[in-house]
Amino acid sequence: MIEVKTLEGISKSVLFQTFTRAFSDYIAKIQMSQERFERELLIRRSFISELSIGAFDKQQLVGLIFNGLRQINGKKVLYDCATGIIPAYRKQGISTKMFQYLEEIINDKKIDSYLLEVIQKNEPAVALYKKSGLDICCEYMCYHMKKENFKKFHKNDEITIELKNLNNVNFDLLTSFWDYQPSWQNSMESIKNVHSQFNIIEAHQDSKLLGYAFINPLNGEIPQIALKKEERGKGIGESILQKVIETTTADKISIINTDKRDHNLNSFLEKHGFELNLSQYEMIKNYSFE
Ligand SMILES: CC(C)(COP(=O)(O)OP(=O)(O)OC[C@H]1O[C@@H](n2cnc3c(N)ncnc32)[C@H](O)[C@@H]1OP(=O)(O)O)[C@@H](O)C(=O)NCCC(=O)NCCS
Numbered sequence: 001m002i003e004v005k006t007l008e009g010i011s012k013s014v015l016f017q018t019f020t021r022a023f024s025d026y027i028a029k030i031q032m033s034q035e036r037f038e039r040e041l042l043i044r045r046s047f048i049s050e051l052s053i054g055a056f057d058k059q060q061l062v063g064l065i066f067n068g069l070r071q072i073n074g075k076k077v078l079y080d081c082a083t084g085i086i087p088a089y090r091k092q093g094i095s096t097k098m099f100q101y102l103e104e105i106i107n108d109k110k111i112d113s114y115l116l117e118v119i120q121k122n123e124p125a126v127a128l129y130k131k132s133g134l135d136i137c138c139e140y141m142c143y144h145m146k147k148e149n150f151k152k153f154h155k156n157d158e159i160t161i162e163l164k165n166l167n168n169v170n171f172d173l174l175t176s177f178w179d180y181q182p183s184w185q186n187s188m189e190s191i192k193n194v195h196s197q198f199n200i201i202e203a204h205q206d207s208k209l210l211g212y213a214f215i216n217p218l219n220g221e222i223p224q225i226a227l228k229k230e231e232r233g234k235g236i237g238e239s240i241l242q243k244v245i246e247t248t249t250a251d252k253i254s255i256i257n258t259d260k261r262d263h264n265l266n267s268f269l270e271k272h273g274f275e276l277n278l279s280q281y282e283m284i285k286n287y288s289f290e
Helices: 012-022 034-043 094-108 123-131 171-175 188-193 236-247 263-271
Strands: 002-006 053-057 060-072 075-085 113-119 135-146 160-164 199-205 208-216 221-227 252-259 275-286
Touching: 002 094, 012 034, 012 060, 012 075, 034 075, 053 094, 060 094, 075 094, 094 123, 113 123, 123 275, 135 263, 160 236, 171 188, 188 221, 199 236, 208 236, 221 236, 236 252, 252 263
Parallel strands: 075 113, 221 252
Antiparallel strands: 002 053, 053 060, 060 075, 113 275, 135 252, 135 275, 160 199, 199 208, 208 221
8 A cells, every 4th residue: 555645754865765766767877876866856956855745655665756846936836856656666656646645735835836847758757747737838958068079169369267166156147148047957046055066157358247157067067058148159158168178077068958949059059069968848737826
């Protein structure tokens, strides 16, 4: 008999062990330490155990939905950080039961939207989310590039490129450079949640900020890169990428979840040697409480 309840009071090591088993055969290979799991899956994404769901066989956790909560534009948005069932318990309706239980929590807490991302070719998961009432609202592209494949064209030498920590970043100014909102894991709140993992590369001219990229120098992840609109097409983006290459110890650089409609950014990345690795859907279900 499977019992479904929240993950309140369940230890981080049990969450980690069950997550590792549930994702042991996942489409994208996942190998991480417990420390990285807690930082990237839980802290970065604003995980809350009381709003997350577990399925238990006797006392053993066999399935989970990790959820993070944020207030976005005055709305309470709950985000699915991960959903997984350990292989022996799949196709028994357990995820369906967990999503039914989640609906009760969403109603009780008056959550406005439930949001998630899913790899497009993960058919079981896409089917589960559609069955649970979520609709596709956006498509994301995931790029990566081996550093040796970086293609240079016209680096801009009139600007200053600096690598800094995040202590004095004017986050509001940076958002004014955006054409599209970043996904949950790449948002300002996610970056602030794990700020010691990231540096910022800034492009300046006459002490004016023209563009930036956040970079994790250890694994080559770029959660955001953007230039002021009037500064595009002048080689500044390439100078920022050059600095990313120089300051990253990993062999690969990755940019996960660029908006499919962002032709400007996607063609910039492809031109400089990035390859499309995966495509994702963002899916959403909205609720209204009268
Ligand atoms: C996706 C996953 C969570 C589904 O869990 P589950 O408990 O087996 O799902 P359920 O038995 O409740 O099935 C619910 C619905 O999901 C879909 N589904 C589940 N397994 C499926 C499969 N192998 N093929 C196609 N659809 C499938 C179906 O629509 C199903 O409804 P139906 O039985 O009425 O057809 C599970 O396969 C899993 O843990 N996969 C690995 C981790 C993962 O990919 N997580 C999602 C990304 S974060």
